[in-house]
Amino acid sequence: MTNNRKNRRRVRWIIVISIWTFSLALLFGFVAHYSLARIHSLTISFLILFIVVSIGIIFDLVGTAAAAADIAPLNAKAARKVVGAKRAVYLVKNAEKVANFCNDVAGDISGIISGTLAAIIVFKLVVNFQHNQVDFYLNIFLTALVAAFTVGGKAWGKVIAINHSTEVILMAGLIVTRLEKPFSWINKSGNNTG
Numbered sequence: 001m002t003n004n005r006k007n008r009r010r011v012r013w014i015i016v017i018s019i020w021t022f023s024l025a026l027l028f029g030f031v032a033h034y035s036l037a038r039i040h041s042l043t044i045s046f047l048i049l050f051i052v053v054s055i056g057i058i059f060d061l062v063g064t065a066a067a068a069a070d071i072a073p074l075n076a077k078a079a080r081k082v083v084g085a086k087r088a089v090y091l092v093k094n095a096e097k098v099a100n101f102c103n104d105v106a107g108d109i110s111g112i113i114s115g116t117l118a119a120i121i122v123f124k125l126v127v128n129f130q131h132n133q134v135d136f137y138l139n140i141f142l143t144a145l146v147a148a149f150t151v152g153g154k155a156w157g158k159v160i161a162i163n164h165s166t167e168v169i170l171m172a173g174l175i176v177t178r179l180e181k182p183f184s185w186i187n188k189s190g191n192n193t194g
Contacts, residue, residue, distance in 0.1 A: 017100060025109045032113045036120050045124065049117045053150050056110025061157035063102030065168035066095040073166050074173075087180075088173030111150065118142045 077085035122139045
């Protein structure tokens with residue numbers, strides 16, 4: 001009976017996370033493509049590309065830290081009411097889902113969007129240079145550069161996440177706590193009606 005319930009929860013999680021991934025990829029892809037098409041500065045275009053790749057690296061770091069973290073020191077910090085520790089404990093208890101969302105959803109969306117942005121930047125460069133051969137070489141070079149930066153950044157992030165998992169997940173818990181504060185009235189009003 002318990003296994004059936006766990007399997008149903010897993011299937012539900014897979015369906016929900018797939019729908020979220022599709023929706024977020026669609027939204028962020030559209031926003032990135034639309035905003036980059038409106039920006040004429042190559043410097044700002046490269047900056048946006050750098051930010052998107054960095055977001056993927058940061059989420060990968062958090063996902064790995066959630067899977068690697070030891071819950072005992074976080075429970076101790078939560079007992080001492082350290083800000084963010086309660087959320088950090090929640091993240092570690094749900095490490096499977098956190099790792100899936102951070103490493104797969106955010107990471108894959110970041111990879112897809114960075115590829116699209118790289119293609120748009122190459123198109124802008126080709127228009128500026130007006131050479132057919134430049135398109136081919138720039139596309140390969142920029143794709144390789146984005147891939148190297150992404151993989152190198154994630155490798156560096158994994159070293160930090162494994163060696164400093166408690167600190168990373170505590171920082172993530174603090175950020176989640178800070179982000180929840182403006183929306184705390186929603187939970188209170190929901191509790192009042194229940």
